[in-house]
Amino acid sequence: MRAITFDISLPRIAAAKILGTASSRAFVSTWAPVRCQHVPDPRLLGGDWVLVEPRRVGICGSDVMQVFIKAGIDNPLSAAVSAPHVMGHEVVGTVIEIGNAVKRVRKGDRVAVSPLLSCAPRGLPACEACQHGDYPLCRRFFDGRFAKGMQLGTCSDVAGGFAEAMSLHESMLFPIPESVEFDAAVLADPFAVSLHAVLRAPPEPGETAVVYGCGSLGLMAILLLRALFPKTRLLVIARPRMKSLVDRLGADALFTSQDRELVREIGEFLKVPLRTPLFGSPWLQSGVHRIYDTVGSSETLEIGVRITNPRASIVVVGVAPPKRFEWTLLYFKELALLGSNAYGLETFGGKRRNCIETYLDLLAQNRLNVDGLITHRYPLEHYANAFLSAHNKRQSQAIKVIFDPRLKTPEIRTEAKIERALNN
Numbered sequence: 454m455r456a457i458t459f460d461i462s463l464p465r466i467a468a469a470k471i472l473g474t475a476s477s478r479a480f481v482s483t484w485a486p487v488r489c490q491h492v493p494d495p496r497l498l499g500g501d502w503v504l505v506e507p508r509r510v511g512i513c514g515s516d517v518m519q520v521f522i523k524a525g526i527d528n529p530l531s532a533a534v535s536a537p538h539v540m541g542h543e544v545v546g547t548v549i550e551i552g553n554a555v556k557r558v559r560k561g562d563r564v565a566v567s568p569l570l571s572c573a574p575r576g577l578p579a580c581e582a583c584q585h586g587d588y589p590l591c592r593r594f595f596d597g598r599f600a601k602g603m604q605l606g607t608c609s610d611v612a613g614g615f616a617e618a619m620s621l622h623e624s625m626l627f628p629i630p631e632s633v634e635f636d637a638a639v640l641a642d643p644f645a646v647s648l649h650a651v652l653r654a655p656p657e658p659g660e661t662a663v664v665y666g667c668g669s670l671g672l673m674a675i676l677l678l679r680a681l682f683p684k685t686r687l688l689v690i691a692r693p694r695m696k697s698l699v700d701r702l703g704a705d706a707l708f709t710s711q712d713r714e715l716v717r718e719i720g721e722f723l724k725v726p727l728r729t730p731l732f733g734s735p736w737l738q739s740g741v742h743r744i745y746d747t748v749g750s751s752e753t754l755e756i757g758v759r760i761t762n763p764r765a766s767i768v769v770v771g772v773a774p775p776k777r778f779e780w781t782l783l784y785f786k787e788l789a790l791l792g793s794n795a796y797g798l799e800t801f802g803g804k805r806r807n808c809i810e811t812y813l814d815l816l817a818q819n820r821l822n823v824d825g826l827i828t829h830r831y832p833l834e835h836y837a838n839a840f841l842s843a844h845n846k847r848q849s850q851a852i853k854v855i856f857d858p859r860l861k862t863p864e865i866r867t868e869a870k871i872e873r874a875l876n877n
């Protein structure tokens with residue numbers, strides 16, 4: 454079968470890095486670490502495993518970081534990756550074969566996939582974190598019968614979803630309700646990541662929350678804050694091109710400027726005075742109560758500490774290469790800077806369940822509208838253009854880019870194209 458693989462080969466990484474300084478195409482050329490190639494068909498890895506045909510698979514920001522080799526050479530998480538591996542962790546598909554001990558699903562079921570390779574898929578007794586449903590904090594990502602790897606797309610023994618078929622442990626599967634289409638279900642993973650991030654420090658009624666960034670995580674955070682925390686005042690910081698979408702999703706205000714201008718505009722919106730230092734940008738002494746930072750760069754962190762209220766929480770769920778930022782206000786305002794990684798079980802609305810189940814349930818109840826968020830669909834063999842579209846969204850006008858392994862040719866529907874079609 455065909456699959457998109459990633460190889461941690463130093464010559465390939467060096468070639469892509471050197472040639473990549475001239476053009477980002479080098480990172481998806483035939484000599485780059487990422488390739489679309491024929492690999493052996495997957496097989497059931499145990500009696501409680503199933504084979505799934507991936508029908509829609511999202512390209513995540515972390516996939517883009519990986520393909521375009523953006524992480525620092527000293528990134529500690531390289532310790533938790535085995536290679537070569539098949540990429541792709543935002544998967545929905547159809548069960549095509551089941552092992553003799555499978556109880557959760559049947560052949561033909563449509564399923565959403567939790568990608569974590571924690572104790573249960575590894576066939577190990579649950580560690581303390583897994584007992585509590587905190588699967589991203591599992592202590593056994595390095596142990597058991599499979600090579601190390603936190604989730605699908607980082608493990609050489611359990612292949613990811615950029616493929617025509619894949620083998621999954623039944624604990625990773627969540628049946629998709631009949632009324633929910635694959636196109637909506639495929640956003641389960643980014644929604645679940647954002648839900649966990651928001652629940653790390655949920656806003657109180659009447660408080661002001663900021664969603665920083667408008668990639669998949671940011672958009673899902675806006676949607677879920679509107680659906681589940683309607684009494685929160687919701688501000689968004691993103692690029693100007695997101696304006697109509699952010700309005701449609703129901704944010705109270707969008708800020709598109711940067712640096713000191715951004716701080717000034719937010720201060721004006723909140724009607725609070727600016728504090729002006731001798732050098733550098735101004736800051737607010739009274740500001741927003743929660744920031745869900747889906748970018749996680751030095752710039753967004755620094756704006757974050759400048760625009761928050763004392764004792765506010767900043768949840769960092771985005772992943773960007775680390776750099777210096779001016780963090781003095783972190784101690785001065787007694788801020789809480791919280792990390793957030795992936796998702797597991799959460800208690801919300803009196804129920805304790807996987808964040809994926811919450812998402813599918815909200816869709817089935819028509820409480821979320823995710824129409825139009827998928828703009829670019831590619832067959833696997835068009836992976837170069839798929840990753841380039843996801844990498845340079847300003848140029849491609851992409852919102853969400855996905856693979857549809859059954860597709861023959863790419864399908865692109867950007868707002869600009871739709872508008873042009875309507876005007877003709």
Ligand SMILES: [Zn+2]
Nearest residue numbers: 513543642643
């Ligand atoms: Zn993801």
Ligand SMILES: [Zn+2]
Nearest residue numbers: 572580583591
């Ligand atoms: Zn565990």
